[in-house]
Amino acid sequence: MNLILLAPEDIRHDRLASVRDPRRLRHLREVHRARVGDVLTLGVQDGGIGRGELTLLSDDEARFALETLDTPPPPALPVHLVLALPRPRMLARSLEHVTAMGVKRITLLHTRRVEKSYWQSPELEPAKIHEHLVLGLEQARDTALPEVDVAKGFRPFVEERLPQLLEGRRGLVAHPGMPSPCPTGLSEPCVLLIGPEGGFIPYEVERLLEAGCEGIHLGPRILRVETAVVALLARLF
Amino acid sequence: MNLILLAPEDIRHDRLASVRDPRRLRHLREVHRARVGDVLTLGVQDGGIGRGELTLLSDDEARFALETLDTPPPPALPVHLVLALPRPRMLARSLEHVTAMGVKRITLLHTRRVEKSYWQSPELEPAKIHEHLVLGLEQARDTALPEVDVAKGFRPFVEERLPQLLEGRRGLVAHPGMPSPCPTGLSEPCVLLIGPEGGFIPYEVERLLEAGCEGIHLGPRILRVETAVVALLARLF
Known part of the structure; x- marks a missing residue:
């Protein structure tokens, strides 16, 4: 927690924030070893970043006197990530990693090699997803919450959704054995598609390439x- | 397990391998759903890669008739990674990630912000480290086992060990706020030093820079x- 991310409901009024959830309270006590009078970095969800002084720390509340929170969050990556739904624990960690790196749009996609049971995982509940996004933001000192949606059918995604996503964006399918190495130093908007464990099936790769995506690879290592x-x-x- | 990594003791004679540990047997059954007659990819630790036919699968043994195992493993990365000892679960995952990516030399370093208790973790036992290295190799279809050692004192490391490591290698210290962005497309040998959660302390950064390392950063995100x-x-x- 390199930044204490304040949800809108944490802000009592203009200059006062109150944090009451056990996770953040425990982190303040055990990791920050925070004491009244400490000045910490705070940010408002989808807003600015600044400092705040801890004015109260009890068993069920940490209260901060806020200075001006007007530093903008770090820049986002210009990418819409389309990720074949990974198994639950890997989903959790991947959401934290990519949020920390600055991804702001994530679509979780069904493909042939995604186990159907993964769609029933509690990790897909909005509150759980939100929790991992917040952990990623706190890690990277960011405030801009990513948007996550799901596409439970591969064909409707490719036929209806992907053409819109590719308007004005470069489409990249990462898949072992594709002809081009992963490009570097991009600044233009992209859609990056990543398959599940075991990869996209050949039919899926073909459809993604037909839709206008480029196939890229990361070398011989899987x-x-x-x-x-x-x-x-x-x-x- | 994109490759079944055979330890020297798994090889009965020139053309026969026998796998007996529960982890690989379970994986063969549950993930590969292997049956007698299947041809799978195998590799010999620190040796070549090839195919083998499953000739027996019982509760306590999988036996393979080996073809020639003469495909070399994928190229290694020319880097000696010096990693401040992370907390145990992060160590485990980091070892798997970096092994899969092709790192072959890893030194786990004590620095001021490494919690001393981490050095007592069971994750540091050679057998546990070996297990994570093997998982990384199996993932990436590699056979060349990385070497992992420890440096439990920062000063002896910087004064005695680092000068040798930097002979003929470019030293890079990754630390937030360093002047240069992380370079790309290197092919020369490197020593890459990465601090713990919370980072190197300023004294440590100074000593590493004095020793001839360059400071690099990955941008504003922590x-x-x-x-x-x-x-x-x-x-x-």
Whole structure:
């Protein structure tokens, strides 16, 4: 928690914030070892960043006197990430990694090799997803909450949704064996598509390429999704 | 397990391998859904890669008839990674990530902000470290086992060990706020040093720079060690 992210309901009035959830209270006590009088970095969800003085720390509340929170969050990555739904624990970690790296649009996609049971995981509940996004933002000192949606059918996604996403954006399908190495130093908007463990099936790769995406690879090593997604983002931008 | 990594003791004779540990047997059954007659990819630790036919699968043994295992493993990264010892679970995942990416030399370093208790973790036992290295190799279809050592004193490391490591290698200290962005597309040998959660302390950064390392950064976002290490390797090479 390199930044204490304030939800709108944490702000009592212009100059006072009150944090009451056990996770943040525990973190303030155990990791920050915070004491009344400490000045910490805070940010408002989808707003600015600044400092605040801890004026009260009790079992169920931390209260901050806020200075001006007007520093903008770090720049976002110009990418819409389309991720074949990983298994639940890998989803959780991947959401934290990519949020910390600055991804702001994430679509979780069903593909042939996604296990159907993953769609029933509690990790997909909005509150759980929100929790991982917040952890990623707190880590990276960011305030801009990513948007996450789901596409539970591959064909409707490719036929109806992808053409819109590709308007004004470069489409990149990361898949082992594709002809081009992952490009570097991009600044234009992209859609980055990453398959599940075991990869996209050949039919899916064909449809994505037909839709106008370029196939890219990360070399001969096959990486786990959570490793590959970080490596791709780090190399692309 | 994109490759079944055979330890020397798994090889009965020239053309026969026998796998007996529960982890790999379970994986063969549950993930590969392997049946007698299936041909799978195998590799010999620190040796070549090839195919083998499953000739027996019982509760306590999988037996393979080996073809020639003469495909070399994928290229290694020319980097010696010096990682401030992360907390145990992050160590485990980081070892898997960096092994999958092709790192072959890893030194785990004590620095001021490494919690002393981490050095007592069971994750540091050679057998546990070996397990994570093997998982990384199996993921990336590699056979060359990384070497991992520890440096439990920062000063002896900087004064005695680092000068040797930097002979013929470029030293890079990844630390927020350093003047240069992380370089890309390197092919020369490097030593990459990464601090703990909370970073190196200023004294440590100074000593590393004095020793001849360059300070590099990944931008304004503060990443967790396991995210940063993947992002740095992906960008450097």
